[in-house]
Amino acid sequence: AVPYLQGITLTSAWFLKNLQSSASACWLYSNLTACQALGNMCVMNMNSLSSSTTDACGLFQYIYVNTARLGIVHSISFWRHDLPWLYYGDQPGLASQVLEANHLFIISFFSHHQDVKLQFIAASFDAAGNFLKWQSLEGGILQLCPDTQTKLNAAYTFGTTYQQSCQISVSKILLDFANPIFYDLFLEYNGNNGQQYLWAVPVLNLNLQYSEMFVNQGSNMNNWLLTRRLFLVDALSGKEDDLGKLPRVIRIASKITISIRLVSHTQKGTIYPPLVTVAYTDVLIQNPETQSVMISFSVNYEMDQSEAQIQTDITLGVLGGLAVLWSLLKTAGWKRRTGSSIVDLQTVLKFLLFYAGDLANVFFIITVGTGIYWLVFFKAQQFVSVLLPLPSQEEDFVTYIACAFSLKALQFLQLLVSQLSIDIFFIDWERPKGKVLKAVEGEGVIRSAAAPVSIWRTYFIANEWNEIQTVRKINPFFQVLAVLFFLEVVGFSNLALMDSSSSLTRSSESYIAPWSRILRFGMSAALWLAIAFLQIIFFSVIYERFVEDKISQFVDLCCMSNISVFLLSHSCFGYYIHGRSVHGHADTNMEEMNINLKREA
Structure with missing residues (x-):
């Protein structure tokens, strides 16, 4: 019986026909093909181990434990002859x-003219245990989603974060993968002596059960049970009565992730052994033409x-402490300007606003520095020493940006309130010129009074x-x-892609890596600050020296208009523009104004 995640357990025609015979031939005669077939049936069962010894994995483990006399292969204690x-x-x-425990030397530098590939190869077997061939993973061997060769092969370019997803019809899967193919993955690399080696790539099967528990689905590495072999589609074990009929259930590798970790403090591109994480989805066949699965x-x-x-x-701690001191100084200055020496609730609130x-x-x-750091050190490195944070590792960075925006918005509101409360005088x-006759209301008499000064200059x-008010330096x-x-036309936005290329232009046929939020912010902030x-x-x-300086022009206009401006931002503090004219009068005709200007010249 083959168990599935949907609670379905069926009697597989393939297992019924081959399980006992393969186990017997493997145990009694050490038949390599039979042992491979038994191992494949264990892989079809998700490598799950339980107390039962009658399933494929139980039989395989029994044979494995009792064949220690056969010795091991390539000094690997887990690999029996x-x-x-x-x-x-x-x-x-x-x-x-x-x-x-092991380090692999992969790459010594990023080549900006030629991509450096990870040489993954696979030994493939059919369900009956026959060895098929050695083959490179390039060409989309593990990628069920169709695409161009260039984009498929980009998955193995060192330093390029690769993501591919699609919706595939079940009918197409049944047509293309009628018989399962099993793969043992290896990574080809060069040792310190320049000799080529193969490293067996471990597999983390998220569907594996050990004693009825999904031990590989947690984040604790010490609970994992790693395996070696995987398949993409199993449309064989789900056939109940007749191997020539459609299966009742198919099992699909719906999510495959290759994780590559860089060794800390390396300067030569040394990595830990890669890990392939596989999650399988069981699909109950009802109408293959209308059913689909996300890959x-x-x-x-x-x-x-x-x-x-x-x-x-x-x-953050150091700069945050300095920010406290700076906010205290600004609060003390604000207290002096308001003429108050009492530390009250308003003072505390003002300090909190300054500190915000x-x-x-x-x-x-911090966020700009972080973004520019990763932009420079990742994109410009020749010897591989750093790799970009994963999206899950960028959460603190996003939190810092959100805090900066929220606190700045609070400061903006405080500044807006302060500007609205400024008194402007x-x-x-201008002194009156001469006198005019003016009737006094209620008395019926006419008296002479000082001539009024026009309000239009003040207006x-x-x-x-x-x-x-909206004049800026930018x-x-x-x-x-x-x-x-610069971002979209020149192509600086391409520097924010999660790959090793520092080119500003990308071909439409090439694979476009996902964006890095840190690099996008760093690139945008650097450009914004540089242009500003x-x-x-x-x-x-x-401009202000040879074209116009509107602030200086306003001061000159105040002098010509004989009007001063007094801005009181606090109770005991303000700003003053002295606009009193040296000529005594500004409310005059053009001729006198021209004479006054000639005197200044």
């Missing part, structure tokens, strides 16, 4: 030793990020004051347009 290598040990607990294949590159996290935490803005700057500095120094200055429209131009810095230099050094 005349038996396929299916398990790394007979119980969980050896995964950390297998995955971390995904991915290759992830990772490294230990604990040291980088510690450095980030230290930086300063802490937002700290988070921004326009002081008109004009107030209007000009409103217009310069042009926002040009800033956004320039950043988009250049604009500030241009406006300060060239």
